[in-house]
Amino acid sequence: MAITDTDTTNLSNTIPQIYSHLTADYRESNLIFTNFFDRRWESDRKDSADRVLIHGINRFQDEDSSQANAMTGAAGVSGGAVSFDEARLLSRISLIADTHIFQAFELEYEADLFSNIGLMEKLTKAAGYAIAHRIDDDAAGFVDNFSQSVGSLAVPLTDPDLRRAVQYLEDAFAPSDNRFFVFSPAEQMNLFSVERYINRQYNDSIGNLSKNGKYPGFQATIYGMDWYMSQNVEGTNAAGHDNGIWQKEALASLIVEEMRTAEHYEISTDTTRYAAHAIYGFIEIRDDHGVFMNGM
DSSP states (O other): OOOOOOTTTTGGGGGGGOOOOOOOOOOOOOGGGGSBBBGGGGGGOOTOEEEEEEEEEEOOOOOOOHHHHHHHHHHOOOTTOOOOOOOOOOOEEEEEEEEEEEEEEEEHHHHHHSSSSSSSHHHHHHHHHHHHHHHHHHHHTTTTGGGEEETTTOOOHHHHHHHHHHHHHHHOOSSSSSSEEEHHHHHHHHHSSSSHHHHHOOOTTOOTTTTOOOOEEEEEETTTEEEEEEEESSSOOOOOOEEEEEGGGEEEEEEEEEEEEEEETTTTTTTEEEEEEEEEEESSSSGEEEEEEEEO
16 A cells, blocks of 8 residues: 655645744834934924025125225225125025825725734834935935035045045034034945044044934044934945035925825725825035035
């Protein structure tokens, strides 16, 4: 009599399949760019307006010698005629919430009811992250708009590159507070091979990553700037990344709705429909308060 093997193929219908209540969730990147945009203007937006108009006061140009002489007369004699320039001091910038994004999904009632992983909760969280990631992506895209730049793409940044960038901010009279250096993981590995950046003798913020009010990705405070690593820096490891140094007043945001959600049960399809929305806009205010840091 032939003997039938009782292997797992023959017994597959008798082996229970157990689904874990745990899930292998996606990983989230450090979404930090909008924290380094100037949001003061948002409080000026009224009612249904989609924009804020920002006036800029320009500097008077230094007086030339003929104008200076006119203050005391052509020959330096008191009482000379004074010339008056037409007042053209105001520039105007339009900060517009011109981007509207959404993420929506539909979930069958029974799929959610019989799920042991909290499916609805996980999907709504994923939708919210998708919105936040897109906003951060759009903000990151402003870094390579700065007209001032140092370094070369796909080439490691050097300490002289960083000091030159700091000089550019000083030349522009940029405030000394709220300065940030945001870089890619690839550039992080390069920068932290430099002795003065990792030795506490030079920098006492190294190793003190309790954050003290800092955002995710904080690495150190060097040259008066908070250093942050973000996986959302634009670029690739092969072609290089668009790292950046800027003072907060360089860039502005108008976030009308950072996250608005809506959910309802659709009886005709026996599903729950969920949508998350955001409405926002960004603009460069002070180009000379930022530096495009070409690098790894």
